[in-house]
Amino acid sequence: MRTGVIQESYGELISLFRNPTQTYWTWALVIMSLAAPVVLTGHVTSLINGMMIAAIGVIGLNLLTGTTGLISFGQAGFLAVGGYTAAILSADYSMPLWLCVPAGGLMAAAFGLLVGIPSLRLKGLYLAITTLAFTIIITHLILSAESITHGSSGISTAKPAIFGMELATDKSFYYLVLAVLVLAILGSANIKRSRVGRAFLAIREQDIAARAMGVPVARYKLYAFVVSSFYAGIAGALMAYQIRFVNVDSFSLVISIEAVSMIIVGGLGSTAGAVIGVVFVLGLAEILNYVFSSMGGAMGSISALELKGFIYGLTIVLFLRFEPDGLMGIYREYKNRWVNWPFRY
Amino acid sequence: MNWFLKGALSAALLTVGSVSATAEPGVTDDMIVLGAVDPLTGPPSLLGKAHSLSLKVWQEDVNARGGINGRKVKIVFEDDGYVPSRSLQSLKKMVDVDDIFGLIGTSGSSQLAAMMPLIDEIGLPSINSMAVNSRHFNPPLNSLFVVGPTYCQEIAAGMTYLVEELGLKDEKYAIAFQDDEFGDDVRCGYLQGVEKYGLNNVLELEFKRGQKDFSAEMLKARAAGVTVLISGGVVAEHSTLLKEAAKNRMKITFLGAHSAHLTPVQALAGSAGDGFYAADYVPALNSLEVTGVAKFMELANTYLSESEVKSLNRYALSGFAGASMFEHAMTQCGEDLTRTCVIEKLQNLNGFETDGLLGPVTFGEGVRHAPTAVMVLQSNAKDSTFSIVSERMEVD
Amino acid sequence: MDYFILLTVSGISIGVIYGLIGMGYALIFKATSVVNFAQGEVMMLISYMAFSIASSWSLPFWSLLGVCVVLSGVVGLLIERIFIRPMLGQDVFSTVMVTIGMAVMIRAVVVLIWGADPMVLPTDIGDSGVEFGMVFLYTAQIYAIGFLAVCVFGMWAFLRFSRMGVAMRATAARETTALLMGINVTRVYALAWAIAAVIAGVSGVLLGTIYGLGPDMWTQGLRAFPAVILGGLDSVFGAAISGILIGVLENLSEGYIGHGLKEISGFLVILVVLMIRPYGLFGTPEIERV
Secondary structure, three states: OOOOOOOOOHHHHHOOOOOHHHHHHHHHHHHHHHHHHHHOOHHHHHHHHHHHHHHHHHHHHHHHHHHOOOOOOOHHHHHHHHHHHHHHHHHHOOOOHHHHHHHHHHHHHHHHHHHHHHHOOOOHHHHHHHHHHHHHHHHHHHHHOHHHHOHHHOEEOOOOEEOOEEOOOHHHHHHHHHHHHHHHHHHHHHHHOOHHHHHHHHHHHOHHHHHHOOOOHHHHHHHHHHHHHHHHHHHHHHHHHHHOEEOHHHHOHHHHHHHHHHHHHHOOOOHHHHHHHHHHHHHHHHHHHHHHHHOOHHHHOOOHHHHHHHHHHHHHHHHHHHOOOHHHHHHHHHHHHHHHOOOOO | OHHHHHHHHHHHHHHHHHHHHHOOOOEOOOEEEEEEEEOOOOOOHHHHHHHHHHHHHHHHHHHHOOOEOOEEEEEEEEEOOOOHHHHHHHHHHHHHHHOOOEEEEEOOHHHHHHHHHHHHHHOOOEEEOOOOOHHHOOOOOOOEEEEOOOHHHHHHHHHHHHHHOOOOOOOEEEEEEEOOHHHHHHHHHHHHHHHHHOOEEEEEEEEOOOOOOOHHHHHHHHHOOOOEEEEEOOOHHHHHHHHHHHHOOOOOEEEEOHHHOOHHHHHHHHHHHOOOEEEEOOOOOOOOOOHHHHHHHHHHHHHOOHHHHHOOOHHHHHHHHHHHHHHHHHHHHOOOOOHHHHHHHHHOOOOEOOOOOOOOEOOEOOEOEEOOOEEEEEEEOOOOEEEEOOOOEOOO | OHHHHHHHHHHHHHHHHHHHHHHHHHHHHHHHOOOOOOHHHHHHHHHHHHHHHHHHOOOOHHHHHHHHHHHHHHHHHHHHHHHHHHHOOOOHHHHHHHHHHHHHHHHHHHHHHHOOOOEOOOOOOOOOEEEEOOEEEEHHHHHHHHHHHHHHHHHHHHHHHOHHHHHHHHHHHOHHHHHHOOOOHHHHHHHHHHHHHHHHHHHHHHHHHHHOEOOOOOHHHHHOHHHHHHHOOOOHHHHHHHHHHHHHHHHHHHHHOOOOOHHHHHHHHHHHHHHHOOOOOOOOOOOOOO
C-alpha cells in the first residue's frame, strides 16, 4: 500500500510534477487534447475553444484572487482592453495575430498596473468595488474614444492566421488556443512554485505579517495585478479573434462576476481548479441549453434562459454552502479516500 | 505539432466536403430547416419575442398551406440574450447541429455584425428584418439580404415630415441619443435632416443605454429652449424622456425611430405618451385597413395563444414580411431547392409587394439592401394605438 | 443660476434613492461585515411584488407601502435564514459570493414570474407632483426624500437608544465579545437583514412609481455603490449623505460637461476619494493586528 507521497528534498517539493504517475496522466491529457478536434464536431470544438479562452483569463484571476487574495471584479475590463487592443491592431493596422495577441496582453497588463495602485491602500471589499468601478469606467472610455475604438459600432477583426496559415475554422483555431492555454498553465504553475508565488501566498494570508518578514508587499501586489491582467488581456485578444468581432456588450460586468464564481466553484488558489471551474460553469450552461432545447426549443420555453440563470445562481450558493473548497476540494477528498482505503483518512 | 495540425485540417475539410457533396444542408425530401437568432431574454426580448412569434405564425401558416413545394418548414430558434458573442455561438450551433438551410432571424445590429463573417463563409441565405445598419450591406455580402431603411434613413424621412407637413422649420431642434450603434444611427439621420433644411440644432445629448433618470438632460434641453426633440432611446428611455418633458412643462414635439412605435412606450409614459411621432416602415398592428396587417392578425389569432398575441408588436410585421420574401424565393426555386437558387431569387425581387406591410421591395446585382418607404405614425395614448399620419415616403 | 438649482434639486431626488439603497448596504455591512450584492435585486423583487398587489387590489398608496414593508421584512428574514445564516463562520468573501449567487437567482425569478417587458407600477399617486417655484417633483420623489429623512433619524434613534440597536453596535464592534456578553448575535444579523430589505423594498416601490418597472432595475443597486463607498462601507449615515452628494454630482457633471459622464462620475469620484481616504468619508478605519 502506498503510504503517501514523500518529498525528500526542497527541489522535489517545488517540482512541477510530484511523481511519475502525475507526469503520465499529464501527457495522456495532452495527447487527448491534441486528438480531440478530429473526433468532435465543429460546434463542440467551438464551445471548447470558448472554454479554453475563458480558462486563460480565469487562471490569471486565480493568481490574483485565489493566490494573492486580492478580490477583483475587474476581469471584464482587462478582457475588454485586451480584446480591443488586438482588434484595433488587426483591423486598423493589419498587424499579424502573433503580434496582436501579446500586444493585447501587454496593454491589459499596463492597465493592470494602473488598477493595482489603489490596491496598495485598499483592502477586501473596498478593493472589490473599486475594481468593479474600473470595469464600468473602461466600458465608458471605450465608447467615448470613438476615433480609436470605433465607439459603439464595434470592430471586426481579421481572420485569425499565424505565419501565413489561416486558422479560420474552429478546429484549426483550437490548436492555437490550446497552445496558449498550455503556456498559461505552465506560467501559472511556475509562478506559484517560485519565490514570487510564495510571496503571493504570504500576502494572502496576512499582508502585514508578510511585510514584517521582508516581502515587498507593494511590489508583489502590483505584480499580481499585472500578471493577472496580462492573462485576461491574452484571453480577450483570443476572444476577439474567435468571435471576430468586438464590442462592449461582450465585456459586461457579468463576465467579471462569472469569472470569480468559476474560481470559487473550481477551488480558490488552484490552477487546475480554475480550469475545472470554467469547464463546470460553462459546461453546465451548455448542458442546460441542450436539455431545454430538446424539451421544445428556445421558442417553446422562453423562460429557459431564466431557469438557467436560476440554476447557475443556485450552483454558486450550494458550492459555497457545502463545498467551500470547490471541485478541487471534492477531488482531493475522494483521492485521499481512495488512496487510504480501507483506512480512514 | 505541424503534421498534426495538417492532419486535423484535412480531416475537417473532409467532413465539410462530404456534407456538401450529398445534399443541400437543411433540405430533405419533406422538410426545410431554417434558423432564427433572436433576443428572447433580457430587456430587448420585447423585440425578439414578437419577431420570433411572427416567424412561428408564418411557419404554421406555410405548413397549413401544404409547405413549400411539398416540404414542411421547421424553424429552429436560438436565444442570444442580445450579446454578439452568443449570437455567433448560436449560429454556429444551428449550422453545425441543426444543419439549417437559411437564416430568417438575425437579432440586433451588432449581433448580426458578429455573425456576418460566418454567414458569408458558408453562403447562408439570410434575411435581416429586425435591425438595419449600413454596415450590414456596405459592402454587401452575397447571401445577406437587408430589408427596411436604416434608422438614419428613417429619421431623416421623419424629419422631412416634420418640416414639410407640420411646418416645423423655425424651431429649436435637439437630439437625445444612446451611446450605442442604434443611437449613433439615429443621430446620423438627425444631422442629415438638420443639414437638408438648415434647421437650428441647439443641443445633442448622449446618454447611456439603460439609463433611468433624465432630469439633467431635460433640464439642459429646457435651458436651451428646445421645441423639437428627436429621440434615440429604445423603450424605457424614450418614455422617460417624454415624461420628463411633461414634468418640466415643456412643449416639445417628439420624433422617434421605429423603436418608439411600441405600446409599452405609451404605457410607461402615461399621459405624456400621447401625440409623439414615430417614423417606421411598417404600419401599426391596429392599422387593420392595411390588407397585410389584417391578414397577419387573422393568422396570429389562429396560431398563437392569447398572451402571445398580446406580446406582438411592429417587429412581428417586419419579421412576417421578411419570412414571406424568403418563402417567395424558396417557392420559385421549385423542387431543386439550393442556397444558390434562393440567393438568386431574392436578388431578383423587384417591387415585391407584401400587402402593404412594407413598401415595394427591390434587390439587385450587388444590391443587398431594400430601404423600403417610411411613414410617420402618431401615438394615441388613450387607446394604446398608433395612427398613420403620413404617406409612405421613399428614402434617399 | 436657475439651471444650477434645477440640476441640484433633481440630483437630490435621484441621490435620495442611492442613499436609501446605500443605507441598506451599510447596515448589513456594519452588522455582518458582508456587502449584500443582492440589495438592488431585493429592491427589484419587492417592487414587482408591489406590482402584483397593486394590480390585484387597488390599494391606496400608503396601504400598499405598508403591505410592502411587511412583505420586504419577511423577504429579508427569509434571505438571512436560508442563504446567509448557514454561512456563519465562513470567510466574508464566500458570503459575499453567496449574495451574488442570490442576486442571479432573484433576477431570474423576477423574469420567470413577471416577464421581461417594462411595466408601469399602478399606484394612485402615479404622475402627480408638486411644483416648488420652478422645480417640479413627483409625489413619489417627495416621499423618497421624506423616507430618507425618516430612515436616517429612525436609524440614529434605534442605534442610539434601543436595546437591540446597542446590541447591533456591539456586534459590529466585535462579534465574539458581543457573543460572550450574552448578545443574541444571530438575531442581530436577522434584524439587520430585515431592516435593509425594508429600506430596499420601500425604495423599490418609490423607484418603480417614478421610473416604471423593468428587469434591469437591479442595476440601480450597482449605481448606489459609489454612495456607500464614498460614505464608508460601515457608515449608515455616511451612505445617506453620500447618496445625495453622488446624485447631485452626477447631475451637475451631465449638466455642465455632458457626454453621458453622469453614468461614471460617481465611480470616478470614489477612485479619487479612496486614494486619499481608504475607508471613505465617514467609515471607520480598520486597525489590523498580526
